[in-house]
Amino acid sequence: MNPKYYAEPFKIKVVEPIKILNAEERLKKIEEANYNLFSLDSEDVYIDLLSDSGTGAMSTAQWAGMMVGDEAYSGSRNYKRLVSTAQDIFGYKYIQPVHQGRAAEKVVLPIFLGPGKYAISNMHFDTTRAHVELAGARAIDCVVPEALDTETYYPFKGNMDTDRLKKLIEKYGAENIGLIIMTITNNSAGGQPVSMANLRETSKIAKEYNIPLLIDAARFAENSYFIKTREKGYKDKSIRDIALETFSYGDVFTMSSKKDAIVNMGGLIGVKEDEGLFEEIKARTIPLEGFISYGGLAGRDLEALAIGLEEGIDYNYLKYRIGQMEYLAARLDEAGIPYQSPVGGHAVFVDAKKLLPHIPYYEFPGQALAVELYKEAGIRACDIGSFMIGNDPDTGEQIESEFEFTRLAIPRRVYTQSHLDVIAEALISIKERADSIKGYKIVWEPEILRHFTAKLAPID
Numbered sequence: 001m002n003p004k005y006y007a008e009p010f011k012i013k014v015v016e017p018i019k020i021l022n023a024e025e026r027l028k029k030i031e032e033a034n035y036n037l038f039s040l041d042s043e044d045v046y047i048d049l050l051s052d053s054g055t056g057a058m059s060t061a062q063w064a065g066m067m068v069g070d071e072a073y074s075g076s077r078n079y080k081r082l083v084s085t086a087q088d089i090f091g092y093k094y095i096q097p098v099h100q101g102r103a104a105e106k107v108v109l110p111i112f113l114g115p116g117k118y119a120i121s122n123m124h125f126d127t128t129r130a131h132v133e134l135a136g137a138r139a140i141d142c143v144v145p146e147a148l149d150t151e152t153y154y155p156f157k158g159n160m161d162t163d164r165l166k167k168l169i170e171k172y173g174a175e176n177i178g179l180i181i182m183t184i185t186n187n188s189a190g191g192q193p194v195s196m197a198n199l200r201e202t203s204k205i206a207k208e209y210n211i212p213l214l215i216d217a218a219r220f221a222e223n224s225y226f227i228k229t230r231e232k233g234y235k236d237k238s239i240r241d242i243a244l245e246t247f248s249y250g251d252v253f254t255m256s257s258k259k260d261a262i263v264n265m266g267g268l269i270g271v272k273e274d275e276g277l278f279e280e281i282k283a284r285t286i287p288l289e290g291f292i293s294y295g296g297l298a299g300r301d302l303e304a305l306a307i308g309l310e311e312g313i314d315y316n317y318l319k320y321r322i323g324q325m326e327y328l329a330a331r332l333d334e335a336g337i338p339y340q341s342p343v344g345g346h347a348v349f350v351d352a353k354k355l356l357p358h359i360p361y362y363e364f365p366g367q368a369l370a371v372e373l374y375k376e377a378g379i380r381a382c383d384i385g386s387f388m389i390g391n392d393p394d395t396g397e398q399i400e401s402e403f404e405f406t407r408l409a410i411p412r413r414v415y416t417q418s419h420l421d422v423i424a425e426a427l428i429s430i431k432e433r434a435d436s437i438k439g440y441k442i443v444w445e446p447e448i449l450r451h452f453t454a455k456l457a458p459i460d
Contacts, residue, residue, distance in 0.1 A: 035458065046422075118137060119178055126388055191344020221312045228242055322345055358435065365439065366407075
């Protein structure tokens with residue numbers, strides 16, 4: 001049976017040529033990049049799945065909106081529109097734009113965290129973990145055990161393990177837990193959604209212990225789609241209504257708007273009702289990001305972001321968007337290639353630990369598979385595993401990740417069914433020679449967020 005592909009709910013009006021290097025050229029380029037996909041030039045990549053952040057295609061409405069950007073230093077009309085749009089979608093009283101998600105974390109997290117404090121999350125992604133540690137605190141992951149079984153279907157593998165959450169709070173003391181962080185969707189667990197019931201229960205626990213609940217909202221629209229299609233009682237609710245309920249359970253949110261708002265640059269901070277907290281956020285934003293009415297963005301960026309927030313919650317768009325992941329996953333099912341199942345919202349996470357079982361975690365199977373994809377077909381992906389997670393901040397020892405994924409992050413409104421077929425065929429070819437693939441060692445690394453700039457070499 002042929003996998004189902006949902007046709008694009010848009011017309012293509014502008015195209016960007018892409019170059020296809022031959023195999024010999026690709027081998028040379030990846031060697032020059034020290035086997036780090038982040039170090040490749042984009043012009044040397046055929047299909048770029050490194051990230052879905054800021055890599056989407058903006059709409060005609062967004063490009064038109066950029067032409068009416070109000071570039072006033074203070075009080076821009078685009079800022080006012082963005083705030084009004086965000087208030088309507090998220091239901092929060094206070095909205096602060098910033099230039100991207102990690103900027104939001106840089107502003108917000110030190111308010112709650114410091115030495116001796118902990119942040120507990122369904123799973124911290126790389127920049128979140130880094131900002132927790134930069135604040136002097138420590139990050140604890142608390143995802144449900146079902147997430148660890150990549151082959152068995154479970155509708156909400158991104159959920160917080162609420163029983164363990166309560167035990168962790170009791171163990172470390174509620175007064176030492178600076179934040180509970182709910183990431184939707186759960187990127188590090190394979191782009192997996194969080195159920196409304198789990199959000200509700202986590203919020204109840206947070207209130208019981210008087211701990212603030214922060215929602216990492218980068219992919220809130222995709223998470224809302226999964227709730228609508230998988231959770232009982234939400235089939236007939238709109239994406240907008242589901243989003244409103246979702247955020248009603250949090251106290252504050254940070255958002256990289258480069259994902260579900262389909263812009264190339266932008267981020268948001270939202271505060272439900274705590275005016276004192278918002279004043280502190282504004283005070284930190286001004287020296288870190290610029291004046292509060294632009295937050296490191298041009299007026300035209302604010303306008304595109306306001307429009308993108310609305311476009312990103314369109315049901316037909318989301319059906320097509322998630323449908324791309326489902327199509328690629330179905331192709332991998334046919335070939336017996338393991339991935340985190342069911343497929344997530346923004347990417348297919350190939351289980352490199354299962355595909356390359358002979359490569360130990362400290363030789364980075366997720367990175368090894370990503371390198372092979374580039375060698376095979378000029379496809380750029382990234383490791384979501386032990387290479388990304390890095391070393392223990394206290395002991396300096398390599399941490400073994402719960403997962404060894406190679407993430408195939410699909411940019412929004414960019415690639416077609418034919419591109420997805422190329423990806424599937426490349427993975428099928430790699431599977432046939434999987435036993436011959438070797439791991440990698442790090443020859444140089446920075447202290448924080450090493451996977452962006454580290455240099456690697458193949459193990460002989």
